[in-house]
Amino acid sequence: MAMMISVxxxxxxxxxxxxxxxxxxxxxxxxxxxxxxxxxxxxxxxVSHEIYQLHMLIFYxxxxxxxxxxxxxxxxxxxxxxxxxxxPAKFHGNILVEVVWTVVPLVILIGMVxxxxxxxxxxxxxxxxxxxxxxxxxxxxxxxxxxxxxISFYSNLATPSAQxxxxxxxxxNYLLEVxxxxxxxxxxxIRFLFTSQDVIHSWWVPELGIKVDAMPGYISDxxxxxxxxxxxRGQCTELCGMMHGYMPIVLEAKTQEDYEAWLNNKGQDMDVxxxxxxxxxxxxxxxxxDFDDLPKVMDKGxxxxxxxxxxxxxxxxxxxxPVFPSFVGTSIVIGPPEEHIKILLLGVQGKAMQSYADQxxxxxxxxxxxxxxxxxxxxxxxxxGEYAGxxxxxxxxxxxxxxxxxxxxxx
Amino acid sequence: xxxxxxxxSTTNHKDIGSLYLWxxxxxxxxxxxMALLIRVELSHPGRILLEPNLYNQMVTMxxxxxxxxxxxxxxxxxxxxxxxxxxxxxxxxxxxxxNWSFWLLPVGFGLMGSTLFMEGGAPNFGWTMxxxxxxxxxxxxxxxxxxxxxxxxxSSILASLNIIATIINLRAxxxxxxxxxxxxxSWLITSFxxxxxxxxxxxTVTMLLTDRHFGTSFFAAAGGGDPLMFQHLFWFFGHxxxxxxxxxxxxxxxxxxxTFSRKPLFGANLMIYAIACIAVLSFIVWIHHMFxxxxxxxxxxxxxxxxxxxAVPTAIKVFNWTATMYKGALTFETPMLFSIGFLFLFTLGxxxxxxxxxxxxxxxxxxTYFVVGHFHYAIVTGVYYAIIAGVYYWLPKWTGxxxxxxxxxxxxxxxxxxxxxxxxxxxxxxxxGMPRRIPDYALQFAxxxxxxxxxxxxxxxxxxxxxxxxxxxxxxxKGKKAAAQVWECAKGLEWTLDxxxxxxxxxxxxxxxxxxxxxx
Numbered sequence: 001m002a003m004m005i006s007v008x009x010x011x012x013x014x015x016x017x018x019x020x021x022x023x024x025x026x027x028x029x030x031x032x033x034x035x036x037x038x039x040x041x042x043x044x045x046x047v048s049h050e051i052y053q054l055h056m057l058i059f060y061x062x063x064x065x066x067x068x069x070x071x072x073x074x075x076x077x078x079x080x081x082x083x084x085x086x087x088p089a090k091f092h093g094n095i096l097v098e099v100v101w102t103v104v105p106l107v108i109l110i111g112m113v114x115x116x117x118x119x120x121x122x123x124x125x126x127x128x129x130x131x132x133x134x135x136x137x138x139x140x141x142x143x144x145x146x147x148x149x150x151i152s153f154y155s156n157l158a159t160p161s162a163q164x165x166x167x168x169x170x171x172x173n174y175l176l177e178v179x180x181x182x183x184x185x186x187x188x189x190i191r192f193l194f195t196s197q198d199v200i201h202s203w204w205v206p207e208l209g210i211k212v213d214a215m216p217g218y219i220s221d222x223x224x225x226x227x228x229x230x231x232x233r234g235q236c237t238e239l240c241g242m243m244h245g246y247m248p249i250v251l252e253a254k255t256q257e258d259y260e261a262w263l264n265n266k267g268q269d270m271d272v273x274x275x276x277x278x279x280x281x282x283x284x285x286x287x288x289x290d291f292d293d294l295p296k297v298m299d300k301g302x303x304x305x306x307x308x309x310x311x312x313x314x315x316x317x318x319x320x321x322p323v324f325p326s327f328v329g330t331s332i333v334i335g336p337p338e339e340h341i342k343i344l345l346l347g348v349q350g351k352a353m354q355s356y357a358d359q360x361x362x363x364x365x366x367x368x369x370x371x372x373x374x375x376x377x378x379x380x381x382x383x384x385g386e387y388a389g390x391x392x393x394x395x396x397x398x399x400x401x402x403x404x405x406x407x408x409x410x411x
Numbered sequence: 412x413x414x415x416x417x418x419x420s421t422t423n424h425k426d427i428g429s430l431y432l433w434x435x436x437x438x439x440x441x442x443x444x445m446a447l448l449i450r451v452e453l454s455h456p457g458r459i460l461l462e463p464n465l466y467n468q469m470v471t472m473x474x475x476x477x478x479x480x481x482x483x484x485x486x487x488x489x490x491x492x493x494x495x496x497x498x499x500x501x502x503x504x505x506x507x508x509x510n511w512s513f514w515l516l517p518v519g520f521g522l523m524g525s526t527l528f529m530e531g532g533a534p535n536f537g538w539t540m541x542x543x544x545x546x547x548x549x550x551x552x553x554x555x556x557x558x559x560x561x562x563x564x565x566s567s568i569l570a571s572l573n574i575i576a577t578i579i580n581l582r583a584x585x586x587x588x589x590x591x592x593x594x595x596x597s598w599l600i601t602s603f604x605x606x607x608x609x610x611x612x613x614x615t616v617t618m619l620l621t622d623r624h625f626g627t628s629f630f631a632a633a634g635g636g637d638p639l640m641f642q643h644l645f646w647f648f649g650h651x652x653x654x655x656x657x658x659x660x661x662x663x664x665x666x667x668x669x670t671f672s673r674k675p676l677f678g679a680n681l682m683i684y685a686i687a688c689i690a691v692l693s694f695i696v697w698i699h700h701m702f703x704x705x706x707x708x709x710x711x712x713x714x715x716x717x718x719x720x721x722a723v724p725t726a727i728k729v730f731n732w733t734a735t736m737y738k739g740a741l742t743f744e745t746p747m748l749f750s751i752g753f754l755f756l757f758t759l760g761x762x763x764x765x766x767x768x769x770x771x772x773x774x775x776x777x778x779t780y781f782v783v784g785h786f787h788y789a790i791v792t793g794v795y796y797a798i799i800a801g802v803y804y805w806l807p808k809w810t811g812x813x814x815x816x817x818x819x820x821x822x823x824x825x826x827x828x829x830x831x832x833x834x835x836x837x838x839x840x841x842x843x844g845m846p847r848r849i850p851d852y853a854l855q856f857a858x859x860x861x862x863x864x865x866x867x868x869x870x871x872x873x874x875x876x877x878x879x880x881x882x883x884x885x886x887x888x889k890g891k892k893a894a895a896q897v898w899e900c901a902k903g904l905e906w907t908l909d910x911x912x913x914x915x916x917x918x919x920x921x922x923x924x925x926x927x928x929x930x931x
Contacts, residue, residue, distance in 0.1 A: 037855065038839035040775050047771075055772040062762040065726075073733050073754060082673070082740040089738035092675035092928060101730045102723060109719040112769060117712045119771045124708040139548075164851060166457045174456060176853045194705070199544040200638060202703060202778060206844045211774045213704045215639065216543065217632020220705030237778040237846040239537045241548060242464045245849030320464060323531045323550050352548050 041206050044232070044253075045224045048209030050119045058112060126223045129191030131184060137194075137201030137214035137236065138354060140243035140311065144182045147193075151267040154359055155180050156307065157246045164246075176233040181250035183267070185259035186226045194220045198354060199241060205234035205251055213238055226253040241352070243311045288363060291393045294374070301371025304364050309372075312352065317376040323352065328376045334384040337392050340369050341400045357406055362394040369397075419514065422506035423914060424491045425809070427513050431488030432802070434516060436878070438480030441524075445473040447871055452850055454864035456857050466850035467535035472527065474538030475556075478656070479563050480520050482790070485798045486659040487512075487570050490598050492809060494574060496905035496912060497592050499583025499921045504576035512570040519562035526552035537848060539649070542630030542641040546622045553623065557616045564609045571602035571609075583904070585923035592903050592927050593676065596683050597662030600690050601655050607694075608648045608655070615644040639704055646697035654693045656790065658686055660797035661728060664750050667804050668732050669928075670901045671747035672739030678731045679928040685724035685731075692721050702773045711770045718768040722761070729758050744898070745819030749800035752827050753793060760788030763838065778848075781841025787834045792827075799826075799877065806884060807893035811911030814880050814890055822880065825873035832866025902927045 042052045080086055136143040138154075145152045158177040162168040171177070184190050194203055196214040204211040208224045226232075236247035254262060262268075289296050306315075312324035319326040327333045332340060344365050347355035356365060369392040373379070379389025401407040421427060449469050452461045461469060491509065495502055503509045526533040531550035534540070545553055578599045582591070591599075619641075621627040628634020630641045669676045676682065698706060698714040732754055741747070763785035767776050776782060799822075807813050836859040841847075845856045852860065883889045893910040904923070908916050 037843050040842045041844070051771045051775055054769055055766070055775065058766050058769050058772060062765055066758065066762055069729060069733065069758060070755060073736065073751070076733065076736045076739075077741065077751065080672075080737065080739050080741055082742045086738075086740050088673040088740040090674070090930070091677075091738075092930070093678045093681075094734075097734070098678050098681050098727070098731075102727055105723050105726045106720075109722060112719060113712070113716050116715060116769045116771055120708055120711060120715075123771060164458055170456060170854060172854070174854050175851060199548055200541055204778075204846070206775060209771075209774065211703050211777060215632075215704065217638065218705060234844070235846050235849070239467070239470075239541070239544065239848040241544060242467065242535070244467075245463065245846075245851050320532075321530065350547055 043207040043209050044227045044230070045208050047119075047123050047224065048207060050122070051209045054116055054119060057115070061108065061112070123222070126191050126221045128189060129223060130188040131190045132193065133182065133184065133190065134193045134195065135182075135203050135214060137196040137198075137203065137240065137247075139198050139241050139352065140236075140247045142178075142182075142201075142203070142247070142249060143197075146263075146267070149263055149267075151263070153180050153267060155182065155250070157248055159246075161306070161310070173233065175246065176235070176248045176250070178248055178250045181231070181252045183252045183254055183259065183262050184224075184226065185256050186229050186253050187256070189223055189225050191221055191223050194218075194222070198352070200238050201236050201240045201247070202238035203234070203249060204237045205232050205249055207232045208234075208251070211237060229253050229255055229258075246311075288394075289367070291366065291370070291391060294370075294391070297367050297370050297391070298374060300364075301367040301369075302375075304360065304368040305371055308356070308360070309368065317372070317378075327372050327378070329378060329384060333373050333378045334388050336387055337369065337373065337390045337396065338400065340373070341365065341392060341397055342404070344369065345397075345400060345404060345406060357401070362397040362401070365397045366392045366394045420510065422502075422510050424495050424503045424506070424509065425912065425914065427503075427509050428488045428491030428493075429809070430513050431484045431491055431516075434513075435481050435483075435485035435488060436881070438476050438484065438520065439874075440878075442473050442476035442481055443871055443874065445469045445476070447867060449473065450864040450867040453852070453860050455861070456852060456854055458851065461850065463850045464532060464535055467537070467848070468527070468533040470848055471534045471537050472523075475523065475534075476520070477790075478538065478652070479560075480516075480523075482656050482794055482798070483567065484516060486598075486601075486656070489594075489659065489663065489798075489801055489805075490570070490574055493805065493905065494577055494595055494598060495581070496808075496908060496916060497595050497903055498578065498581060498586050499904045499917050499923065500577060500581035501915060501917045503573050504580055505573050508569050508573050512566050512573065515562050515566035515569075519559045519566065522555050522559035522562065526555045529555070539642075539645060540616070540619065541645075542619060542622065542638050546619055546630060549623065554620065557620050560616050561613055564613045567605050568609050571605040574598055574602045575606075583917070583921050583923055586904075589680070590923060590926035592662075593665035593679065593682055593686075594659070594662035597658045597665075597686055600686050601658045604651050604655050604658075604690055604693070608651045611644060612648040612652075615641065615648065618644075639701075639706075642701050642704065643697070646700045647694070650697040650700065651690075651693040653789075654689055656794050658689070660753075660794040661686060663797045663801040663804075664732065664753055666903070667746045667750045667800055668735050668754075670804075670898050671742050671744060671750075672736045673741075673900045674735060674739035675902075675928050675930045676731070677734035677737075678727075679926070681727060682731055685727045688724040689721060692717060692724070696721060699768060699773070702770050703777045715768055715770045719765065722765050722768075725761055729754065729761070744803075745814070745816060745823060746800045746804035748820065748823040749796045749803065752823060753796040753800065756788055756792030756796070756827075756830065760785055760790075760793055763788060776841060778846055779841035780837040780845045780847055783847050784834045784837030784841060787837070788830075791834065792830045796826075802881075804898075805905075806881075807897040808905060808908070808910050808912055810884055810888075811893055811909075812884055812888060812890040813893050813897075814884050818876055818880050822873055822876040825876070826870060829866050829870035829873055833863050833870055834866075836860075836862050836866075902930065 040052055040055050042049060132147040134145040134147060142155045144155060155178045158179045159175050163170045163174060194212045194214040195218060196216045198216065201214040202211060203214055210222045210224060212220050212222050230253055232251045234249040236244060289300055291297055313319040313327055317327035325332060343353065345355060345357045347353050374389050381388045402409045418430065448461060452459050452466055529552040531552060534553050534556045536544040536549060578595060618629040622629050622631060628636035630636050630638050632638060665676055665682060696714060696718045698710060699718040702711055767773050767785060803814060803819055840856055840859050845852055895909050896906050897910060904921055
């Protein structure tokens, strides 16, 4: 013990600093390398590996610069304090030193640009892709279109609102789970094309090393070759309105055989159990519902309302006027039902209301409209007049699609 | 106590400086409360206090008020108090304009604050107001925000004109440009920056307004416009704006470090060149805020290079401050504590900025808590620390009384511990995958968020010490009387005046014979 102290006594300030750095890095390195809880994920694509290496390189450069600078400052603070009786030096400049610390950072930085630019050019090459998927951001869900196959679907948050509100215990993948994940094969070059239907979103899956804005009027792209099968999760990273935090991405990378089976099954999983935590969302009812049975229609309508409408128009239908209108006794729900159907099929130009023509079936649209027109006391004919409490049938929605030219056929 | 009418009509640079500073403190506390509300919501996973729309409003207003209401007016307060005293002028060049520049601020923030009580709520699209979220999808109160920004813009432009005119025309005989204190230099350059960028912001928000109401489609793809164009315009304003905040802070630190090191500023000329160089570069780096928007690869490489280039003059400044302290005779009064805090923590923020400049890595950092951590180091432990250091440094000159060094040290150490608890884990959260501007998060982010929230509250509490120190000093006139030369080695004309500085100073012009950077 005494010897150790005497050894340490003989070390100079600079040596102590170097030792401290080593001890510190030994202490930190397991955290930096193993836990992705405090560091960037290395990911599962060639690009994500390159990004990780650049990240660590610049991190080490910054650490060295930081430690040297902070070392000198600390040394000065400890050594050159007036309380130690030092007299201040008089110098106020030194051309040589100043040139050195202008040129050295410059050289380091130019040195950094080169490898980064190389990676960048590599990332930019989206040619010769095996699979192309168009990713469309929509408030607040993602839509995936497989360009070489007739597969297209929406991907919604699957976490039940009861978990968000703290009424139920939160699941393992709280806020990072969807009803239908995007599925891609491993070892193939996948090209993603990004666009948006409304505001700017940003599609980020850290393990793919991809973050690209989905912007209305633009198509941007990125590519990935995924090395191992698995489920990779991400989120929208551009503030896109109220439910920005509730717009996760789940990507399932499958082996070629599994992927082909998935394709052959028109994008449905062979085994629903594989989807695991996805069971919380209502799958479309296979049996058509009887629209004469109002309680049943209301149940169905409520479940669709909860999945698609609640975010803006609220559970109590009061919305958030003037941006998101109320459905309690307002003209939308007590006026002619045809107008109500039009709003759902077309959306409202220049407003946040999007079109649900592609997202919901005739039956679903009919059910949710019927729900809105009969819930919250809207069915009071004496108070609200002849249209109050009307029932909208799937046939009426189908006819309206024809009338609006959304579908071929005759009324 | 003077009457309200007096304060409304005062044209005295010291009065107006005080108004700016008190106003900024008020705004700082308001926006700080918003930050704490945000941290309550993020303290645990799940919905706690704010529903998502209100959360977005808090995020937006916190950013807008901190930048335009707290930081900028505080720096303008320093400009008003200090520039005339430091160049030997008796007042600003246009005293009436000066009065108006200030009184536009409460008007602007009245408009901005009123949006919180409007139907549909306050703006909820972030301080960056990206179209089309702020146009088609913005709440009605957006128009009030736009008007408020116009009013604040006019205020900034007028204040900048006044500062430029003052520095160019009212310097005392012998106060050549090369003899001017760095703080004055930093504000001269900042004023030109403001003149260049505020009209761009005004034009951009006007385009938002016409897109919202007059059917123009500047930023709407459906009408042949371009949402990316908004980002180009906004960041062409927004990046230099960052330096508008940072450069006067550099100026303050450059005044304080030599005083408490008892040694002249190292490489004063290089320090001025560095500020000018940063100012020029700040106009050609804006696309680094937009690396994930899909701009072409050539553009990305160019802007990566220019962004990294900014690190060179910034590094020069850090090295020169270090060299100033080196072989000095340091003492650690509160202004020096905050300046050293600035030196460490602003540098940390700057190094984070360097990492963000590497485009491929930026793909992983962009719009995550890594960015939030980075710019809070730069703005809170950078600019805000410099402001606090400056207040402690010049407060005895302004009020004629010393503050309590014990409380000052408490303020410093609590703030520094709290700021690191708050902003360091944000980097880890970002790297681990937490996006910014979300009201709720996945379970793996829970631990660090708890630490961040606790740190945030500790930081808030620490600032109450500062408020107490100020009230005690200014209103209760506690503390021992300050001499004219408050600090042993403080150089510059302001220290030739009594403490408190007389209401009208330099009625007879002083004559300057040498630079503040040349010591005997």
